[in-house]
Amino acid sequence: MQSFIRHRRLRANEPIRRMVRENHLHVEDLIYPLFVVEGEGVKEEVSSMPGVYHVSLDRLNEEVEEVIQLGIPSVILFGVPAEKDECGSQADHEQGIVQQALRQLKKAFPSLYLIADTCLCQYTSHGHCGVVEDGEILNDVSLGRLTATAVSQARAGADMIAPSNMMDGYVYAIRRGLDEAGFHHIPILSYAVKYASAFYGPFRDAAHSTPQFGDRRTYQMDPANAREAMREAASDVAEGADMLMVKPGLAYLDVIYRVKEHFDLPLVAYNVSGEYSMVKAAARNGWIDEQKVVMEMITGFKRAGADLILTYHAKDIARWLQEGR
Numbered sequence: 578m579q580s581f582i583r584h585r586r587l588r589a590n591e592p593i594r595r596m597v598r599e600n601h602l603h604v605e606d607l608i609y610p611l612f613v614v615e616g617e618g619v620k621e622e623v624s625s626m627p628g629v630y631h632v633s634l635d636r637l638n639e640e641v642e643e644v645i646q647l648g649i650p651s652v653i654l655f656g657v658p659a660e661k662d663e664c665g666s667q668a669d670h671e672q673g674i675v676q677q678a679l680r681q682l683k684k685a686f687p688s689l690y691l692i693a694d695t696c697l698c699q700y701t702s703h704g705h706c707g708v709v710e711d712g713e714i715l716n717d718v719s720l721g722r723l724t725a726t727a728v729s730q731a732r733a734g735a736d737m738i739a740p741s742n743m744m745d746g747y748v749y750a751i752r753r754g755l756d757e758a759g760f761h762h763i764p765i766l767s768y769a770v771k772y773a774s775a776f777y778g779p780f781r782d783a784a785h786s787t788p789q790f791g792d793r794r795t796y797q798m799d800p801a802n803a804r805e806a807m808r809e810a811a812s813d814v815a816e817g818a819d820m821l822m823v824k825p826g827l828a829y830l831d832v833i834y835r836v837k838e839h840f841d842l843p844l845v846a847y848n849v850s851g852e853y854s855m856v857k858a859a860a861r862n863g864w865i866d867e868q869k870v871v872m873e874m875i876t877g878f879k880r881a882g883a884d885l886i887l888t889y890h891a892k893d894i895a896r897w898l899q900e901g902r
């Protein structure tokens with residue numbers, strides 16, 4: 578009778594390791610975020626996010642061509658408007674930066690899947706994700722603005738609407754608005770579980786969306802809570818979400834796992850800006866092996882249950898996959 582179990586038999590060489598590998602990363606799993614800015618001839622690196630750029634419309638197609646060549650099927654668009662105001666009027670403007678980008682990309686690259694982030698914080702002067710009155714972020718009033726934004730994005734060519742604002746009832750409101758406008762066929766990817774996270778710091782630099790007063794803790798979730806994540810996901814499913822997102826990713830792998838166990842919808846993990854910048858900074862210092870760390874991290878999201886990963890590393894990952902490393 579044997580005295581102990583020999584696990585190493587199945588780790589002895591690369592062929593057997595490949596044969597018993599449980600999770601695989603495919604280029605189809607990746608969604609690449611793009612920051613579109615107004616102006617001309619702009620391709621400017623975001624200082625806190627090396628390798629990530631602000632791109633103006635006239636430079637957008639070249640950026641996207643690279644994404645397509647790498648086999649990445651989808652991008653998510655974030656707009657950085659030149660003008661902001663109290664109610665975020667650029668968010669649902671027909672000539673808004675995202676609407677223009679959507680029309681341009683749909684025309685130039687009909688087979689690229691276009692996801693529109695639907696939020697107000699980049700467009701409002703106060704930097705909050707909803708409408709503000711007397712220092713308060715108003716829920717139900719915000720739903721009207723968000724719905725109008727989603728409909729205008731669909732009209733401009735968005736294939737999918739991804740609301741990230743964390744107001745209550747946004748999936749319900751946006752679904753109704755899309756249906757009424759004839760966009761029954763446009764799915765909603767809900768940022769269902771979005772924490773009030775310090776990991777969004779570099780994104781707020783990139784999107785100029787730092788709140789000008791207070792913080793987002795009256796609408797984004799407390800990082801200490803996991804059961805609440807299930808309530809958030811359940812309500813979004815009931816309201817008609819087609820896919821769910823958990824955000825951020827790394828510090829919330831348990832939440833990804835739980836959401837995947839309980840809900841059958843496709844699940845996206847958002848590998849957010851702070852997670853990206855930490856890796857970049859450490860790699861630049863020679864403290865970690867960037868490629869190995871990124872692949873381990875992204876595989877971790879898959880193992881936890883994510884079907885898709887929204888990540889600023891997407892182009893690098895696609896390149897590494899192509900090279901078969």
Ligand code: PBG
Nearest residue numbers: 696698741776777780849850851
């Ligand atoms: C907008 C939005 C944010 C992110 C995506 N959409 C920022 C925030 O909520 O403050 C963060 C993404 C990232 O950090 O990569 N609501």
